[in-house]
Amino acid sequence: xxxxxxxxxxxxxxxxxxxxxxxxxxxxxxxxxxxxxxxxxxxxxxxxxxxxxxxxxxxxxxxxxxxxxxxxxxxxxxxxxxxxxxxxxxxxxxxxxxxxxxxxxxxxxxxxxxxxxxxxxxxxxxxxxxxxxxxxxxxxxxxxxxxxxxxxxxxxxxxxxxxxxxxxxxxxxxxxxxxxxxxxxxxxxxxxxxxxxxxxxxxxxxxxxxxxxxxxxxxxxxxxxxxxxxxxxxxxxxxxxxxxxxxxxxxxxxxxxxxxxx
Ligand code: ADP
Numbered sequence: 001x002x003x004x005x006x007x008x009x010x011x012x013x014x015x016x017x018x019x020x021x022x023x024x025x026x027x028x029x030x031x032x033x034x035x036x037x038x039x040x041x042x043x044x045x046x047x048x049x050x051x052x053x054x055x056x057x058x059x060x061x062x063x064x065x066x067x068x069x070x071x072x073x074x075x076x077x078x079x080x081x082x083x084x085x086x087x088x089x090x091x092x093x094x095x096x097x098x099x100x101x102x103x104x105x106x107x108x109x110x111x112x113x114x115x116x117x118x119x120x121x122x123x124x125x126x127x128x129x130x131x132x133x134x135x136x137x138x139x140x141x142x143x144x145x146x147x148x149x150x151x152x153x154x155x156x157x158x159x160x161x162x163x164x165x166x167x168x169x170x171x172x173x174x175x176x177x178x179x180x181x182x183x184x185x186x187x188x189x190x191x192x193x194x195x196x197x198x199x200x201x202x203x204x205x206x207x208x209x210x211x212x213x214x215x216x217x218x219x220x221x222x223x224x225x226x227x228x229x230x231x232x233x234x235x236x237x238x239x240x241x242x243x244x245x246x247x248x249x250x251x252x253x254x255x256x257x258x259x260x261x262x
């Protein structure tokens with residue numbers, strides 16, 4: 001509870017934290033302006049070969065700036081969720097092309113979807129964004145290649161790390177995204193959900209991905225768990241509330257314990 005209080009205070013502080021973003025955005029604009037200037041000179045010199053390259057550079061910088069503002073907009077609009085019963089397996093299957101394009105050939109992808117899952121109650125578009133964020137982080141952590149495992153599963157709330165009380169009685173739909181990448185030491189794990197925390201080079205990371213994922217999942221009544229080890233990899237688990245109201249009938253529990261709880 002303390003961690004999530006700290007997190008919500010952080011989320012509120014985001015409104016004031018414009019300096020870093022403005023800095024990144026300014027760098028991208030500087031790239032566009034510089035390229036335009038070079039283009040003008042190349043036109044004067046009738047050097048159309050280099051002109052093409054500067055146009056590409058301008059276009060890349062402009063696209064980065066556009067992506068940054070898109071993410072900022074999504075971040076500021078994060079309150080307006082439209083949660084509805086969503087078939088998570090179908091949603092992940094519909095993302096197959098997107099995921100394939102996001103990862104590169106050196107990464108081997110395994111998707112394991114548990115059959116007969118209840119629907120999760122969640123905003124499907126925001127969830128797609130969240131999953132894509134996790135996939136892109138996994139890819140970035142595996143520049144030398146590796147394995148990416150995506151799985152779904154119905155679990156008891158009691159298996160959600162840190163969950164206590166009534167919530168621990170409810171079932172949750174778990175979406176796991178695990179990579180065999182560079183992993184993280186404890187002092188980085190502590191900070192990954194902080195807005196604007198990034199270890200990526202300037203212009204490559206906004207540090208908003210995981211704080212958006214965290215904020216969105218918590219607002220949806222779900223939970224996020226992370227486990228990571230340097231050089232071994234990272235596993236991110238999203239737990240979402242489902243349309244199933246009954247506590248989970250754990251198949252590995254002895255019959256007496258099962259009836260005793262009912
Ligand atoms: P960004 O990707 O823009 O840096 P995120 O909030 O998505 O922002 O991630 C914050 C930081 O958390 C990353 O810069 C990286 O250091 C770390 N991180 C996130 N996911 C992973 C992962 N799968 N493996 C290793 N490090 C990760």
